[in-house]
Amino acid sequence: MHLPYMELHEAATLQEAVTAKRRYAPDARLLAGGTDLLVDLKAGRVTAGHLVSVNRIDALRGVSETDGGLRIGALTTITQLGRSPIVRERFSPILDATGKMAAPQIRNVATVGGNIACAVPCADLPPILTAMHASVALWSPKGERSVPLEAFFVDARQTVLRDDEVLTRVLMPKPRPGFGAAYARFALRNGNAIAVAAVAAGLTLGRDNTVRNARIVLGAVAPIPKMVEAARTVLVGRRPEEEAFRAAALLAVEAAEPISDVRGSADFRREVVGVMTRRALATACRRARENAA
Ligand SMILES: Cc1cc2nc3c(=O)[nH]c(=O)nc-3n(C[C@H](O)[C@H](O)[C@H](O)COP(=O)(O)OP(=O)(O)OC[C@H]3O[C@@H](n4cnc5c(N)ncnc54)[C@H](O)[C@@H]3O)c2cc1C
Structure with missing residues (x-):
């Protein structure tokens, strides 16, 4: 070819x-x-x-902090994102994804904007960025609009991006005290293998050690990064313990719409979603405690 x-x-x-x-x-x-x-x-x-x-457009470059939040230029490569001191210090759950994507040679040229705009169901950044409440800025000659990532994807390889728009940057709010996030991904090899199933979790814990807010986002098992709304409902108000995580994992499995292909059957993928959900929630919970007020 x-x-x-x-x-x-x-x-x-x-x-x-x-x-x-x-x-x-x-x-x-x-x-x-x-x-x-x-x-x-x-x-x-x-x-x-x-x-x-778009590689010569300087406005699309750079990772910086804005009012405690994060701004990622669309042309930021996966390597640059993973090496950014701001990301490593304050938005480190993103590293769960950057460290496992593709291989170093690909990560050196693959961009954040491309990973989102391609809207491939197994793309690794969209689930964790959505769990961390990110939005994207879309520029057109008519002006710029901001779209929360959960509203950006329409179907596999389809987004709300119009023909005259360019995705310019990703914006993420400053993590609140008690917030933690994690991305758990299963692939058939450690390097250069796309995800068979992946789950991102974002948890906010209150001072009374109950869940105040939760986001579970599935990757590679639905046409778009899929937010499991029912899992939020089952977690909020409960203590972040194994029993609650199991209940959320069951709902995540129900919400998954996996296909069967060379990487695994739909049934296998559902099993993996359950395991990844529990893992992502346990790690997000630990990080939320470390980030307590
Ligand atoms: C061997 C190999 C392994 C891979 N492994 C993984 C993996 O493990 N995980 C993973 O998530 N991905 C993986 N990928 C896919 C790919 O590397 C990523 O999705 C990458 O981030 C795409 O970014 P890019 O800059 O190369 O996009 P491009 O290929 O340049 O563009 C992708 C699409 O996005 C559009 N686009 C790009 N930038 C913009 C913008 N700023 N505004 C609007 N539209 C835009 C383009 O028009 C195009 O339709 C792999 C690819 C290869 C070849």
């Missing part, structure tokens, strides 16, 4: 990117690291005669 003939356009600004994409629509695609798009083009899953690279 070879890449088909394409023209590459290098945009220096967001406006240039959108203008170029419009000029060649519907035959143009935005290009970031290319680790998802070029594979799809080679395999013939998508077609494009024009690639509009």
